[in-house]
Amino acid sequence: MLKISDLHVSLEEEQKPILKGVDLELPAGQVHAVMGPNGSGKSTLSYVLAGRDGYDVTAGSVTLDGDDIFELDPDERAVNGLFLAFQYPVEIPGVTNMTFLRTAMNALCKARGEDEVSAADFLRMVRSRARELEIGSDLLKRPLNTGFSGGEKKRNEILQMAVLRPRVCILDETDSGLDIDAMKLVAAGVNRLRNPTRSFLVITHYQRLLDYIEPDVVHVMADGRIVETGGPELALRVEKTGYSRLLKKVA
């Protein structure tokens, strides 16, 4: 489904290489975790996949079902089924959460040539998904992410995912800043969306999240490359021994 091949990326302004040949294949229906120390390039990978400005792809390719995603603008990638749950969701005062969700949903329908969902049906659907994530209707009426707590912002990202139902979900450190209860809620939200056609790339520092979202494959990233790939036991090993020991071994 998502295929990353020998991806090299530099920061546009500094021409500083961040990703130095990433290879990763994410088949339909699987959950892959990407772990790694600070500065290993995990967040860069998520931003490059979503299409954020400021990065130069100097070599390699990324395809979604065989199509080159670098040919597409961020909005086109999104309507093609790519979704990034942001590490730092952006606060937008003046746009309510509900207006934002509805506009995004309509954009999706329009791109697919489908009819817009009726306002009443949409509201009902959003409310029920929000309830599962313990997001109250007051949070839906408030300006997008504005004044939300860290946990509310992350749950709101998962709500967007549950409403838009993308094919490939990239979670960029969705566990950071969450207490254990919030993390369980977020994980349950993700698990509800797991199905044979949807894939997840779960980027995290810590193994803890993976207790709740069980990955099929774990990748360890360091210095812009994937240095080790294994099953769920790899995450446990990283947790026990730390990254430095693992990296020493690689070096």
Added chain:
Amino acid sequence: MPVQKSGNGGLDAILAAVDPKEGTGWHGLARRDALNRLRTMGLPVPRDEYWRFSGPGPLIWPIEGTSPETTRPPVDCTMPLHASAAVRSVFQETDCLRMVFIDGVFSPDRSDDLVMANVDIVPLSEAMALDIHWSRDLFGKLEADGQSPIARPLAALNTAVARNGFVMDVHGQVPKPVCMVYLRETDQSEAIIHSLVKIRKGASVTLLENGPGAARLNSVLEIDVEQNARFDHVRVQGRDHDRVAATHQFVRLARESSFRSFSMTVNGVHTRNETYIALRGDEAKATVAGVCVGDGEFLHDDTVFVLHDAERCESRQVFKKVLGNGSKGVFQGKILVRPGAQKTDGYQISKGLLLDGTSQFLAKPELEIYADDVACSHGSTCGALDEDSLFYLMARGITRSEAQRMLVLAFLEEAIDEIEDLEIAADLRDRLAEWIARHSS
């Protein structure tokens, strides 16, 4: 005393046209006083402190000077009265009493009967022949008060010569808004409108205003809000692209009274809106807010002066300007707190959103405080659309142009939020969204 300035050729021409009989009637003395003020002040020139950011040229040049190239066919003459499926007018669905002016002249045929509970409305042209004793105490008086410390010559000119406008006496809670519709019918029309609003003790009214008025409009609105009375005002300055306007509001607020005024400007090549608010009674509240969206040949200047002259009063100024394609926005806002105006709460914010590198936002916030127990704050920002916000919206499938429109509207929201009537606010929001959609394609 300001120095008499040269370059008053325009003024001489204007004054030569003033009818000497103007000096009679209840308004005669006020007009003569205004003429004297104007002669002393002279017309504004670009080097004047409060005219440096937006030169007065188009507001005072002889109207014949409008070159034929810039004259376009009149727009929207019938629009506000006849529902059109293509372009709906603001306030069209608001249940209100309408009073229509064409090129500044009251049109009884197009207006509703000026009959409503708790309010007496008379066009100024008729009121001049009547003896309305309270109007003698208001006409030109608030304007004269508002000439210090900053001169407003175009308002004095207005008082001296205006023959059109309305006189409104509010003596209770007015059940529906009163809506002034200012149509422009001819290319080079010049309207000089002077209106008076008196809101008596405990009374309240909502005044709506819509339309360009004329090719060039000079308007003065004097508003006297008595104890516990309330005035709400929402103004939309019309769709005409090539119109020019200089407007003034002079407001006097008595104890525990409330004043709210909001202006929306999405067209017009040159607009200067001046507001002078005097909080004269304790615990009075005043809000003046506005949005403008400029595209191309567009200059919009909000010049606001708030005088705190009593205790425990609150004032708010909230202005947002979206500027693109070489347009220019100006904000000059001052809060003056007199000695003894303790517990004053003064707030002022002005923000410019520049859609490209060719547009400008110039802001001059000023605070002058002579009391020691006050809370005053002011802020002004200017910037482009936030790239992180754009990316976030696009990452959810929203196209760049739609994301930009959403962020422009979101930027304006802080000012629109100052309108208390939620239906009117929604109406303006819809109009802004339509306008922005038309101009962003």
